[in-house]
Amino acid sequence: MTVMTLEPLLWARCNQSLVAKIIGECAYEECWEPTPLSKGEYELVIGDRSYRFHARQSIWGWLQVDPESIRCQGQEVSSATEFLVNAQPDLKLNDIDLGNLLEEIQNTLYSTYRQQERLLAYTAGDMVQLPAEELQSLLDGHPKAIANKGRIGWGTEELALYAPESGQSVRLQLLLVHRSLCTVGYEPETDPWHLLQLHVSDEQNQVIDQLLKDRGTTRSEYYPVPVHPWQWQRHINVQYQAWIQSGDIIPVGELADDYLPQQSIRTFSNLRDRADYDIKLPLTILNTSCFRGIPGKHIETGADLSQWLSSIVSEDPLLSGLVVQREICGIHCRHPVQEQVAQTPYRYREMLGVVWRESLQKFVNQDEQGILMATLMQCDSRGKALVAEYIRRSGLAPEAWLRELFSKVVVPLYHLMAKYGVGLVAHGQNISVILRDHVPVRVSVKDFHGDLRIVDQDFPELADMPMQVKACLTRFPAKYLIHDLVTGHFVTTLRFISPLVEEQCGVTEARFYALLAESISKYQKQHPELAARYELFPMFTDTILKVCINRVRFRIGYADSAERPIPELGTPINNPLVLDRVTEHDYDTAS
Numbered sequence: 001m002t003v004m005t006l007e008p009l010l011w012a013r014c015n016q017s018l019v020a021k022i023i024g025e026c027a028y029e030e031c032w033e034p035t036p037l038s039k040g041e042y043e044l045v046i047g048d049r050s051y052r053f054h055a056r057q058s059i060w061g062w063l064q065v066d067p068e069s070i071r072c073q074g075q076e077v078s079s080a081t082e083f084l085v086n087a088q089p090d091l092k093l094n095d096i097d098l099g100n101l102l103e104e105i106q107n108t109l110y111s112t113y114r115q116q117e118r119l120l121a122y123t124a125g126d127m128v129q130l131p132a133e134e135l136q137s138l139l140d141g142h143p144k145a146i147a148n149k150g151r152i153g154w155g156t157e158e159l160a161l162y163a164p165e166s167g168q169s170v171r172l173q174l175l176l177v178h179r180s181l182c183t184v185g186y187e188p189e190t191d192p193w194h195l196l197q198l199h200v201s202d203e204q205n206q207v208i209d210q211l212l213k214d215r216g217t218t219r220s221e222y223y224p225v226p227v228h229p230w231q232w233q234r235h236i237n238v239q240y241q242a243w244i245q246s247g248d249i250i251p252v253g254e255l256a257d258d259y260l261p262q263q264s265i266r267t268f269s270n271l272r273d274r275a276d277y278d279i280k281l282p283l284t285i286l287n288t289s290c291f292r293g294i295p296g297k298h299i300e301t302g303a304d305l306s307q308w309l310s311s312i313v314s315e316d317p318l319l320s321g322l323v324v325q326r327e328i329c330g331i332h333c334r335h336p337v338q339e340q341v342a343q344t345p346y347r348y349r350e351m352l353g354v355v356w357r358e359s360l361q362k363f364v365n366q367d368e369q370g371i372l373m374a375t376l377m378q379c380d381s382r383g384k385a386l387v388a389e390y391i392r393r394s395g396l397a398p399e400a401w402l403r404e405l406f407s408k409v410v411v412p413l414y415h416l417m418a419k420y421g422v423g424l425v426a427h428g429q430n431i432s433v434i435l436r437d438h439v440p441v442r443v444s445v446k447d448f449h450g451d452l453r454i455v456d457q458d459f460p461e462l463a464d465m466p467m468q469v470k471a472c473l474t475r476f477p478a479k480y481l482i483h484d485l486v487t488g489h490f491v492t493t494l495r496f497i498s499p500l501v502e503e504q505c506g507v508t509e510a511r512f513y514a515l516l517a518e519s520i521s522k523y524q525k526q527h528p529e530l531a532a533r534y535e536l537f538p539m540f541t542d543t544i545l546k547v548c549i550n551r552v553r554f555r556i557g558y559a560d561s562a563e564r565p566i567p568e569l570g571t572p573i574n575n576p577l578v579l580d581r582v583t584e585h586d587y588d589t590a591s
């Protein structure tokens with residue numbers, strides 16, 4: 001039996017921090033509007049209760065609430081779930097959805113507690129020296145989603161074994177799946193059997209050949225498909241039993257390598273020294289926005305898309321600092337009965353499959369570090385921000401460091417969009433930054449199955465993208481595509497970094513975004529040939545659309561659907577890149 005002894009103070013702190021996040025993010029998403037009292041103090045009245053707290057208003061109009069200051073009728077708050085029950089009418093939640101949200105929030109609290117407990121052992125200085133894979137296991141998770149460690153479907157045993165914050169490695173299971181059940185896409189020299197050779201011993205090869213021989217068949221009839229051990233016992237062994245009986249699926253056993261879960265929970269780093277490939281697997285659990293399966297839609301073309309992206313990057317000097325973590329091979333195994341049900345819940349279509357992706361470590365030299373962008377918004381348990389630690393260690397002045405960050409990260413991403421019409425959801429878990437001597441030198445992009453979209457116009461620069469790839473990709477009008485950068489990166493990533501830089505490095509948020517604007521303007525001036533594209537993807541509009549991810553869940557609830565959910569929009573936000581409009585009176589400076 002797994003029993004976690006909770007340290008009451010830390011548990012209370014996790015609850016307070018989550019209430020602070022809920023107040024701030026739900027205010028940002030316009031579920032309520034706290035009333036300013038004296039400077040820095042606010043009141044939020046929900047139901048018959050009054051919550052008072054100190055907060056700092058960021059340049060994005062977002063309230064950064066001080067968790068320890070929150071008082072309800074003069075008492076400290078100690079329960080995020082009680083808070084949500086009080087907030088039910090304001091969040092317009094029916095009882096069914098509230099009950100489900102409470103489960104997701106309680107799961108989040110439990111896992112946050114475990115992550116915070118581990119965090120206690122490290123200072124920011126320790127953290128920046130950790131190997132990249134280990135560092136990922138200490139991060140806070142999605143900064144906007146209030147239930148960011150929901151993992152509905154997992155209990156304490158699964159969390160202890162498989163959650164990223166446990167820091168535990170896992171062994172994957174291997175299945176051989178008959179080709180008639182599979183959709184595949186791979187680069188010529190990295191077919192699934194070739195990749196499997198990276199994971200199996202001679203002994204295991206013999207076992208595989210014997211299993212196939214016993215059934216009178218050969219490798220040419222099957223593909224090897226790694227499976228997460230939980231997914232195997234909870235879903236595959238039951239839902240695909242008919243094909244296990246028929247011999248279309250042959251269970252082989254455990255693979256030898258140890259894998260560590262990354263922040264996305266279902267992508268794994270191979271712990272063998274500097275292994276070249278990560279493995280992405282379906283996990284049929286609801287985590288943040290959706291069930292984390294692998295849809296078949298992009299599998300056939302995933303490797304071609306990766307190759308196309310790599311080829312434009314290698315030919316364009318402006319993209320020389322952009323690393324593409326190619327998805328070199330993918331397999332999707334359909335469920336022959338579920339697929340006959342046109343509107344079946346999408347999770348039943350996405351239960352079995354695999355994507356092999358180049359690991360970030362493959363591109364990071366010995367004297368460099370590759371970190372998720374989300375690392376920069378992480379604080380240690382004493383509140384010291386990792387971004388401040390990297391800046392301090394770099395020896396550069398904070399402004400100089402930020403210039404490097406923006407020119408190495410934002411400019412290539414913007415160029416990719418302006419020139420090629422390619423958008424990538426650039427949130428802090430999809431984008432990594434490579435540092436040398438703690439200074440940003442390159443950016444890395446990944447996650448192209450669904451998170452890469454293209455403009456709906458026929459840009460000549462897209463002409464040589466293979467037709468079958470184009471046909472599979474989501475196409476957006478430019479005014480929506482731009483949000484892969486503006487919302488994905490500026491709002492979902494930089495919004496949480498800039499206040500830390502202001503508090504701990506002395507660069508005000510206004511200056512932070514002025515530097516970002518400068519980087520973008522400089523790029524635009526140096527490349528006037530793309531002027532028409534800058535109009536199509538304008539960075540300096542007065543306002544930008546506000547995307548509200550929590551409200552989507554409040555609205556659609558937890559019932560199954562045939563499609564993944566799409567976001568809701570709030571009132572447009574003032575664009576902090578438009579400097580002449582933003583003055584320091586519009587928001588609170590920390591200093």
Ligand SMILES: Nc1ncnc2c1ncn2[C@@H]1O[C@H](COP(=O)(O)OP(=O)(O)OP(=O)(O)O)[C@@H](O)[C@H]1O
Pocket residue numbers: 140141142143148262263264265266267280287288292374427428429430446447451
């Ligand atoms: N800072 C962060 N920003 C966004 N998502 C985060 C962050 N930290 C953790 N996550 C988690 O990572 C996942 C992001 O979803 P996304 O669809 O980009 O990735 P994925 O397709 O599941 O995996 P991968 O990026 O490894 O291919 C979610 O499960 C989310 O909760």
Ligand SMILES: [Mg+2]
Pocket residue numbers: 264429430447451
């Ligand atoms: Mg991702």
